[in-house]
Amino acid sequence: MSGRVLVGVKRVIDYAVKIRVKPDHTGVVTDGVKHSMNPFCEIAVEEAVKLKEKKLIKEVVAVSCGPQQSQETIRTALAMGADRGIHVEVSGKDYDSLGPLQVSKILAALAKKEEAQLIILGKQAIDDDCNQTGQMTAALLDWPQGTFASEVSLEAEKIKVVREIDGGLETIKINTPAVLTADLRLNTPRYATLPNIMKAKKKKIANVKPADLGVDLTSRLEVLRVDEPPQREAGVKVETVEDLVAKLKDTGKI
Amino acid sequence: MALHGGALRLNLLFNSRSLYKLTSLAGVRPLSEHASAKPATFKPSDTTADHLIYTQEHFALKESLRKLIDQEINPYVDKWEAERTFPAHKIFKILGNAGFLGVSKPVEFGGLGLDFSYSVAVAEELGNIRCGGIPMAIGVQSDMATPALARFGSDQLKKEFLLPSILGDKVACLGVSEVGAGSDVSSIMTKAVRKGDEYVINGGKMWTTNGTQADWMCLLANTSDGPPHKNKSLICLPMNLPGVHIARKIDKMGMWSSDTAEVFFDDVHVPCKNVIGQEGLGFTYQMLQFQEERLWAVANVLTTMDSIIQETIGYTRQRKIFKQPVLYHQTVHFRLAELQTEVELLRSLLYRATAMYIKGNDVTKLASMAKLKAGRLARELSDSCLQFWGGMGYTSDVLVSRFYRDSRLISIGAGADEVMLGIICKYMDTLPKK
Numbered sequence: 053m054s055g056r057v058l059v060g061v062k063r064v065i066d067y068a069v070k071i072r073v074k075p076d077h078t079g080v081v082t083d084g085v086k087h088s089m090n091p092f093c094e095i096a097v098e099e100a101v102k103l104k105e106k107k108l109i110k111e112v113v114a115v116s117c118g119p120q121q122s123q124e125t126i127r128t129a130l131a132m133g134a135d136r137g138i139h140v141e142v143s144g145k146d147y148d149s150l151g152p153l154q155v156s157k158i159l160a161a162l163a164k165k166e167e168a169q170l171i172i173l174g175k176q177a178i179d180d181d182c183n184q185t186g187q188m189t190a191a192l193l194d195w196p197q198g199t200f201a202s203e204v205s206l207e208a209e210k211i212k213v214v215r216e217i218d219g220g221l222e223t224i225k226i227n228t229p230a231v232l233t234a235d236l237r238l239n240t241p242r243y244a245t246l247p248n249i250m251k252a253k254k255k256k257i258a259n260v261k262p263a264d265l266g267v268d269l270t271s272r273l274e275v276l277r278v279d280e281p282p283q284r285e286a287g288v289k290v291e292t293v294e295d296l297v298a299k300l301k302d303t304g305k306i
Numbered sequence: 307m308a309l310h311g312g313a314l315r316l317n318l319l320f321n322s323r324s325l326y327k328l329t330s331l332a333g334v335r336p337l338s339e340h341a342s343a344k345p346a347t348f349k350p351s352d353t354t355a356d357h358l359i360y361t362q363e364h365f366a367l368k369e370s371l372r373k374l375i376d377q378e379i380n381p382y383v384d385k386w387e388a389e390r391t392f393p394a395h396k397i398f399k400i401l402g403n404a405g406f407l408g409v410s411k412p413v414e415f416g417g418l419g420l421d422f423s424y425s426v427a428v429a430e431e432l433g434n435i436r437c438g439g440i441p442m443a444i445g446v447q448s449d450m451a452t453p454a455l456a457r458f459g460s461d462q463l464k465k466e467f468l469l470p471s472i473l474g475d476k477v478a479c480l481g482v483s484e485v486g487a488g489s490d491v492s493s494i495m496t497k498a499v500r501k502g503d504e505y506v507i508n509g510g511k512m513w514t515t516n517g518t519q520a521d522w523m524c525l526l527a528n529t530s531d532g533p534p535h536k537n538k539s540l541i542c543l544p545m546n547l548p549g550v551h552i553a554r555k556i557d558k559m560g561m562w563s564s565d566t567a568e569v570f571f572d573d574v575h576v577p578c579k580n581v582i583g584q585e586g587l588g589f590t591y592q593m594l595q596f597q598e599e600r601l602w603a604v605a606n607v608l609t610t611m612d613s614i615i616q617e618t619i620g621y622t623r624q625r626k627i628f629k630q631p632v633l634y635h636q637t638v639h640f641r642l643a644e645l646q647t648e649v650e651l652l653r654s655l656l657y658r659a660t661a662m663y664i665k666g667n668d669v670t671k672l673a674s675m676a677k678l679k680a681g682r683l684a685r686e687l688s689d690s691c692l693q694f695w696g697g698m699g700y701t702s703d704v705l706v707s708r709f710y711r712d713s714r715l716i717s718i719g720a721g722a723d724e725v726m727l728g729i730i731c732k733y734m735d736t737l738p739k740k
Contacts, residue, residue, distance in 0.1 A: 088369065124362060131366055244370040246405030246418055249363055 055169035056111045057100045059134065060159055061093040063118055063125040064179045073280050080278065089125045092174025094241040095234040099204060100172050101133035102239065108206045111135050115162060117155050119143040123257055130252035131244035137257035138162065149271035156188035161265035163193060168229065175200055175233040186233035196226035200235040358657045364427045371406055371431040383436045386563040392440055394477045394519040398447055402474020407448045411456050415464050416472040421664040422598060425449060429602045433609025436705055438712030439564030441606050446515045447471060449602050451478035451524040453595040454540050458583030467522050467542045479520035481511035481569065482592065489725050492534035492589065496571065498527040498541060507574040517567025518555050520545050526588050538588035542580045549574035560711030596721065597663065597670055600677040603720055604656050607680050607713060611649050611687050614709050615642055618691040638694055645687050652679050671733040678726035681717030688713050
């Protein structure tokens, strides 16, 4: 199968940062906080670049939806081997309420415009943990989906996907074009080498507005309040199993 | 399915995320204070648009190098510190493959031909390694044993020694200091006597970082009788030649993971073509590369100092004495504020000197000032922070005690404080006239 792969990359707060809730409880503090590419998106980029190196696909296009800084995330994808980038500009209030529904509409529109044969996304983002964008995108395009992929192989016009599910591993074969979402063990993302970082400077990033794609960004969700998790309280020790059962009954747990 | 190294980083992700759910907003540190645990706090990054000397590419470089450090180096630091050595060939190959060993070196020989600000970015990022020994070893490979060769060596010499060093295939070391000559470089005794088209080398070198593993040495030796600043040459010396003896691995107070050797030369024959540039100019070449070496050392220790301050804040926030966190006592948070202020001042000096250097200016005075300050600030900082860690700080399990031992070297090596002061006085024209 030859053709174009779209890879979605999301700019999120770096996984090592200690998250703090804003004093007004409308969200978390993002100003001046280190951001990087969502780790599952890195795995998605790596898989796409690997397919290109095996000459199974022709072009890898990295897409990100967000404000100006999202371009840094696209540059990281370019430094890993993506050929070009598309930055879908979303900022301000639209960005605050941007979620899987809006992003999947954007990706679906881009996939049609770019005549993509494959969309690879991370299985979920580490900030909202939605695990919805891949599935919604496939539904909007009426394409098959291979989610939680831990192994992907292209065979003629089909894709074999090994999925990590609760019961173990599930192997499916789906038609192309398709949407895949990457799970943790799909691959180990490469370091962007310094020569590739410098080469990425010359690669193109196109600017697109959601309106140009005919996408309505209105959110169906409203965030009412954000709180930090409750403080962990001290545990209680009991002497016997009978005490344990009694305590559990007392506190209404059983 | 086995988890390989790459998944380790993502595992840390899940650990820190799930641990976060159990902690309060007040910031109780969920992770142990074990020296090799990943710090849970992160200083906010400067925005790329406003940085004095860094562009987006610099930040991309730092991010990539950081991943490499987190995956290939930091998980093993404790082990290598205990073993008093690290696998130089393996680590340099990984760095070489990613392009980090030849940042400012010529493109024809595997380098990237970028300006010195990129070397500074690499040095800064290497400060995230949880010891001083390995960044020092890398610095020797990338910015101390090779600059003169890159600038003045013949093409044949560069192909034999520079190219493999940049690729990470050959480990380099620098042979300048001797048992009888450290600060006083001009009084070294190692002699290279010309015999036909060979030099015969006798003598020895001391404090040779990477010495037990190196494939070649950038050696400074006396190649003629004459004035001490004009009779020395830099020679590319393969370390496997007969007569080269690694006498011992030196047992040091700190920098444990870096192997430091004492080397002897017993009638070692080396071809004359192995001389870098012109015979007799070795001393001059060596002096020229000191500006870069010093700024490199400053960049490296600044990042580590930031980490030590952050870890000290983390520790003192959860450690209680007299019913409140250690951090709440004014002497503690005020002192940390003083130290952070000095770190930022030194950082500004570093960026100023770097900016001027890449424009072609001579920054010897500023570089010497920065190196002087770096050594002294590291001592003050490690001493104060160690005190705040109390008994825990005195154990071998924490980074602050390792930093205390490692950073003491900065005031001694790569130009002792007193040498820096002498240089500054020279520029201030305050030295006694002869």
